[in-house]
Amino acid sequence: MLAEPFQKAKPVVEKIKAHGYNVYFVGGCVRDFLLHRPIGDIDIATSAKPIELQNLFSSVIPVGIEHGTVIIRHQNESYEVTTFRVDGTYTDQRHPDDVTYVDSIDKDLERRDFTINALAMDLKGNIIDLFAGRSDLDNHVIRTVGNGEERFREDPLRIIRALRFSSQLGFTIHPDTIEHIRKVRHEMKGLAVERITREFTKLFAGDYVQHGLTYVNDLEIYKYLPVFEQHHSLIYRIPKNIKPLPFFHEVLVLFHFLDRTIPLLTWVKSWKCSNKQKNAAMNLTKQLEELQANDLTPWLVYQLPRALYNSFIRLTNCLYSKKNITIEQLLQIEQTLPITSRSDIKLSGQDIIDLFPAFKQGPWIQQLLNKLERKVVAGQLPNDYYKLKEWIKWNPPAIN
Numbered sequence: 001m002l003a004e005p006f007q008k009a010k011p012v013v014e015k016i017k018a019h020g021y022n023v024y025f026v027g028g029c030v031r032d033f034l035l036h037r038p039i040g041d042i043d044i045a046t047s048a049k050p051i052e053l054q055n056l057f058s059s060v061i062p063v064g065i066e067h068g069t070v071i072i073r074h075q076n077e078s079y080e081v082t083t084f085r086v087d088g089t090y091t092d093q094r095h096p097d098d099v100t101y102v103d104s105i106d107k108d109l110e111r112r113d114f115t116i117n118a119l120a121m122d123l124k125g126n127i128i129d130l131f132a133g134r135s136d137l138d139n140h141v142i143r144t145v146g147n148g149e150e151r152f153r154e155d156p157l158r159i160i161r162a163l164r165f166s167s168q169l170g171f172t173i174h175p176d177t178i179e180h181i182r183k184v185r186h187e188m189k190g191l192a193v194e195r196i197t198r199e200f201t202k203l204f205a206g207d208y209v210q211h212g213l214t215y216v217n218d219l220e221i222y223k224y225l226p227v228f229e230q231h232h233s234l235i236y237r238i239p240k241n242i243k244p245l246p247f248f249h250e251v252l253v254l255f256h257f258l259d260r261t262i263p264l265l266t267w268v269k270s271w272k273c274s275n276k277q278k279n280a281a282m283n284l285t286k287q288l289e290e291l292q293a294n295d296l297t298p299w300l301v302y303q304l305p306r307a308l309y310n311s312f313i314r315l316t317n318c319l320y321s322k323k324n325i326t327i328e329q330l331l332q333i334e335q336t337l338p339i340t341s342r343s344d345i346k347l348s349g350q351d352i353i354d355l356f357p358a359f360k361q362g363p364w365i366q367q368l369l370n371k372l373e374r375k376v377v378a379g380q381l382p383n384d385y386y387k388l389k390e391w392i393k394w395n396p397p398a399i400n
């Protein structure tokens, strides 16, 4: 009996097979299945050509059709289906200039990066293992398929992939593969930043992140990473006891705290991160600064969106391990907050204007509201219309 994600994909594979093509599960899903790890995306390899797949299925997205890859949608899942191929030469280090389709899975497995990823599985659960990938899985070894120098030259991103697998799986990189990395690493210069960021997101999220980062250090991979390439010593400031950071906005904050003279925005832009990641990283940075200045205050918790609580905890553990802040602490403070947002304040901007009819409207209104908000959150003022009004009367804005 196949594991659940494979069961779900079974009708797709069966249909391809029923039309006389060879078809296998391949790559990371087979590796993770054999390791009893949670299975991510299901990738499928087949002798059917993209056009033949388009004829077979009603919902086919031609994502990388020129490289023989399409996405088949089936019951709200996406399956990347790639036609068996051997790659031509790579000039852009990303996509082969030309691909040649082949009939058997053997040649297709030969072009793949690591032995542990060059495994295929048929519908009955039989494993095809031409490069001793299973024994490398058992021995916790990352090793290239065939000539490592060639594999890395075809796509130098594979160097970072080797490190990210070591971080995810805790595996050791084979000494020959290490040598090949040393020979080819300068070719990482041409890599698209987005691809580097995608692999590093997984590297920092890995259960064995310390292990992965040791390779980043020892193999001097930082010399080819955005920002680090100009500031090599930053890499040594990453705390040695770092724990997994599952989101890249956390990594951005960590990077920024390595040297605060390098603005957060420099990291965001250099690593080509999204606005969403930027906003989360900015908020976390602000609250970490508040923590440093005033400790864990109600104001801090009030400003921190709940969706970032866990990120905040992980970062405090990483950067200020002595503070030892827990999620329970945050939730407890959250419960005592008198308001959850500015709109909860019982006195509005209009009320303030009405209190000082002679004053010209201006930024002073916002400033006063800010002050009220802080005082209410800190418990220094009750959130009561009359009390707030009274306080303002005794503490009028400095306007003339």
Ligand SMILES: Nc1ccn([C@@H]2O[C@H](COP(=O)(O)OP(=O)(O)OP(=O)(O)O)[C@@H](O)[C@H]2O)c(=O)n1
Binding pocket: 026, 027, 028, 029, 040, 041, 043, 111, 112, 113, 114, 117, 118, 155, 157, 158, 161
């Ligand atoms: N530069 C690359 C990228 C991918 N692959 C092959 O394509 C498969 C799928 O790639 P990808 O989904 O990026 O990696 P996975 O190994 O599946 O890892 P993950 O679980 O993170 O998806 C890999 O297993 C590997 O066989 C490769 O040979 N060279």
Ligand SMILES: [Mg+2]
Binding pocket: 027, 028, 029, 040, 041, 043
């Ligand atoms: Mg995958």
